[in-house]
Amino acid sequence: MEASDNLYFSKEHTWIKIENDTGTVGITTFAQSELGEIVYIDLPNLGDEFEQDEVFGSVEALKTVSDLFMPLSGEITAVNENLLENPTLVNDKPFSEGWMVKIQVSDLDGLSNLLSYEAYQKSINK
Template sequence: MSVKDGLYYSEDHEWVREEEDCLVIGVTDFAQEELGDIVFVELPEVEEEFEKNDGFGVLESVKAVSDTFIPVSGKILEVNENLIDNPELINDDPYGEGWLIKVDPADDSELDELLSAEEYAEFIEEE
């Protein structure tokens, strides 16, 4: 199971990557491993706005159905349409092709409240 440096992490097992004009959000390798083979993804609409920790989507696997929670407040700029027909991308490449949404953050300081890679690695060791 991998934890990538340079990302922010939530205790709900989402990761956040800063890009030039947005934040990219996905679920961690730990989360996809716990869920098992993902067979269906429900994502929000572009332009939808969320407050930090709101549920924004659903991942359905052969084992369970799990809500996803947005780790920062903001507006949805883009959703990963590739996941509709290929939800297994989340299992195959959770930090790359398996990203979920791109967000215009409402408050950049919310990133400071998230975990570093090192802190997240320690967090999942305890789970």
């Protein structure tokens, strides 16, 4: 993955890529590697609204289920339907084809609560 000025990370291991006022959301390489092979993903519906740090879905791996936390407040504008039939895309390509949802960001001020790539790497390498 390439570090980018418009890519931010939550402490709950989700990432968001900001383009204008749209955010693409997924889980990090670290998160998917800790979970192992993902076998099922529960994602929200179009139009659902979430606050920052609110649970928006879950991922099920062979031995565990983990909640997904929304990195910024917003409304769901797209869901990656490909994950419903091929959830391992999250393992194989978490920052490209493995994205989960797109949101219309309602509060960009929430970016101050997120980590840069460098800060996130430090947080997982403690």
